[in-house]
Amino acid sequence: LFFGKHALSTSRDVLKWAKRCAKSEQGFSIEQYDRKQIALVHGDALLVQRLRSEPERLVVAKALADALQTSQLSGEDPHTHYLLKADDTLAQAAHNACVAPTAALMRLVALVNSALDVLEPVLLVGEAGTGKTTACALAAAMSGAQLKVINCHLHSEAADFLGALRPARSSNQDGPLFEWVDGALVEAMRAGHWILLDEINLADDAVLERLNSVLEPTRTITLAEKGGENDVEEIVAAPGFRLLATMNPGGDHGKRELSPALRSRFTEIWVPPLSSRQDKTALVAAALLGGKNSELSQRLDVDLPILCDVMLDFDDWCHSSETNLLNLTTRDLAAWGHFTRGALTLTSMPPWAALGHGAALACLDGIALLVGGGTNTDTCRRARKAAEVALVSAASARGLDPEKLHQLQMALVWDAQGPVSAMNCETSFGVDPFFIKT
Incomplete structure (x- = not known):
């Protein structure tokens, strides 16, 4: 507290801590936590959750528990208990925004609410x-x-x-x-x-x-x-x-x-970056379904779990690839899922063809920018080909039947080679299978 700019906390943090403890009955039930545990939860929210290094977080969390002479926080994230009174409200808000209420997001909303309260x-x-x-x-x-x-x-x-x-x-x-x-x-x-x-x-x-x-x-x-x-x-x-x-x-x-x-x-x-496979699966599923879309849910009833697994397997490959050209973020995964959902909603293409086109839009088409060259450079072509092979291999490893695997491959070929000439008629314009009404 008294190390100036190098201190872990300031006098403002101490006053915030005291104010939170004074209002603790609004966030926790006394039967569930004793006063020392309540003080520890508030101290953890203020002093530990700001730290960016996991080893530092562990050291400070232990120091807080030792100073308060109580056991360390364990098990379910105690900060999410702020949401117990509004659990249905969070679920409804997440549904309206087409967002998956993952454990990481619930923790973050809980910490935000605890401060804003x-x-x-x-x-x-x-x-x-x-x-x-x-x-x-x-x-x-x-x-x-x-x-x-x-x-x-x-x-x-x-x-x-x-x-x-x-x-x-x-x-x-x-x-x-x-x-x-x-x-x-x-x-x-x-x-x-x-x-x-x-x-x-x-x-x-x-x-x-x-x-x-x-x-x-x-x-x-x-x-x-x-x-x-x-x-x-x-x-x-x-x-x-x-x-x-x-x-x-x-x-x-x-x-x-x-x-x-x-x-x-x-x-x-x-x-912290989203790292839990369970949370990523929930995020991708929400992007693919866009909320409780009953018609799309029925259409993807069999394919949805495999679609999620293939997307996340490809994400794992991107982060472990030696080329290190495709560093997918959660936004890329969400954009991939949103495009796939849009293609399924607005066209009659099968799910695996939509997934292939979505992969090209969200991931593969940007490789040329990452290597700093044009789309015809050898490095770009090799990187894109490796990514296409990795995506198809991920689908094959999940037991995808030959017909669906062929649909995925043809979509990737379509995007790599470019579409055929545009089609124009009285009611629509575009290239098969993408059209807009005129």
Whole structure:
């Protein structure tokens, strides 16, 4: 606590910890956890879940348990108990968003809810495609709150958050030439909405430091930019206002870490990459079905488990391949599943042909960009051929019958060689089997 910027925690963390423990009966039942365990769960959420290294997490978790003279947390993730009262709400929100409520996502939503329950601003840190924005959207949907999103970038200005003077739209010629228009953050504070600052570390430090007062427990901001002696206004956030932010780790494509002063005001949560096969299976199945689509579920009744297994086997091959050209993310897997579902819904092609076309769109067609050359380079052709063979081999290893395996192979050949000439008629235009209505 007293090692300055090198400390694991700050005085703010200690105060947050105490505030959470004071409200612990709203999150846990006393019969299930004693007070020491409740304090340990809150301390784990604040101090352990921000750490990005698993060995560090284990060391700090043990130190917390030893300091509180209680047993370490084990078994089912205790943070998900925050969702016991709203389990049906989470399932409904996930269904509406066509998202699989995986164990990893439930943990993340639980940690977000535990912070927002005591009005703490939340910062989610993790690689692209780990579900940071999805977790924020689900948490807002569970609470019935309106979520506003600000996409931060290198040229973000304070006016994007707070507002600015704009040319007046009034038809009164004697009125002022300019009028103040609130920014998205001020609008959310007045209305009690939730706001998400996406990729917050892309914005300049000078801009972000303007938000410091909003991140304090008082949750206020003074609009000195309005100008005039009597136009300085102090905004106090409405009770329903919540602030969330996401960012990729520093060093990821030139992105940087936040300043210590700003970072300490957030409750930081590390979002690890999705690694559980069970969670990935649920994610792929949700992408393929798009919710409880009874017609598509019946059509894929036999093929769905094998489709999921083949996609994940191919994902395993990509991460273990010596070429290291195809580094599939969860977004790639979801896009693959979404395209396959769309092809099945809008065309009459069989599932395995749709899977092959989806693989080309989400994975194979991007190889040329990864090798830095055109589509005719030898390296690109060899890498694509190896990936095609790996996908077909994964399907064959799962016992796919010859007819379905042939459908998959023909789809890959179609995408590799390019389609035949386009067909145009009075009602549609396209190339078989893809058409759009004219």
